[in-house]
Amino acid sequence: MENAVQRETMAVAEAANVMATTGDVLAIGPQAINTLAHQPTHMNNVVEGPSESDEEFDEDNPEWTKWNCNQIRTKIRNFLGTKEMTQTAFLKLCNINSNSYYRFMNLKGPYGGCNNQTYEGAAIFFYRREKKEKKEKAKLKALKPKDRKRKATEEKEEKTKKLKTGDELLKKIHEVQVPEMDEEGNVPVYDDCDEIRNKINYFLGEKIVTKAAFLRALGDVNSNSLRSFMNLKRGAGSGAANVVYRTAYVFFEKKRILEGGKKTKKRLDNEAKQGRKGFPLRHDNGMRWVYVGKDESV
Incomplete structure (x- = not known):
């Protein structure tokens, strides 16, 4: 049990380090939260990102649905291929369990897996990532x-x-x-x-x-x-x-x-x-x- 908590905590910490500069929400389990409560203050500061508004997405047509399941599978493969984040940290960040992830990645077709938690979790992750990149470009454009x-x-x-x-x-x-x-x-x-x-x-x-x-x-x-x-x-x-x-x-x-x-x-x-x-x-x-x-x- 102790090893499982340590692994979860390490994955959360890794995801936190990556997301410290993105402003995205970090979704973590209760065991990791209890463990992190005893970590040094700087770690807690990293994990506590700005919360997203309840009105972030359109209720009837959320913006992240612009990608179909095949496109999300491709995005996941490409992102994990960069080694910017491990698969464990990515799943923890998106609040996806590994069984759902493997089922989703083995499906085919644009609608294969649209009810799987991986689709929504990953799509929201990539939507927020894209949104941040646009903000970065806007900042660059605003420079002299x-x-x-x-x-x-x-x-x-x-x-x-x-x-x-x-x-x-x-x-x-x-x-x-x-x-x-x-x-x-x-x-x-x-x-x-x-x-x-x-x-x-x-x-x-x-x-x-x-x-x-x-x-x-x-x-x-x-x-x-x-x-x-x-x-x-x-x-x-x-x-x-x-x-x-x-x-x-x-x-x-x-x-x-x-x-x-x-x-x-x-x-x-x-x-x-x-x-x-x-x-x-x-x-x-x-x-x-x-x-x-x-x-x-x-």
């Missing part, structure tokens, strides 16, 4: 022309510096040779589809390369293929036939070799279990056909 130009120049230089570094990284990755690659350029894959999706989200979330540059690095893969792969239901083989799965695996394997990264325990277990051929490159949605024989006595 000279100050506004200076700030814009600084941001542009920082972005250019990042992209330049990213382009150099892509070139170095391209030059790496994968030991397991055969004469036809095929490589046994030892990361499942979910692992590759996580790696893509994290890499693009770092914003050191554009999505277009990443797709070119995969071999001029179509953006629709990437979108389709990333939006598939969770599952080890969900999307294995998609070209992104194989090419992204090779990309991240080269990146690991370039950076001198060690193979994880999960990776080594996959190698032992899958053998020299690796994971099968065919889609597996987890469903199975069951053939039932005809009862001749009927």
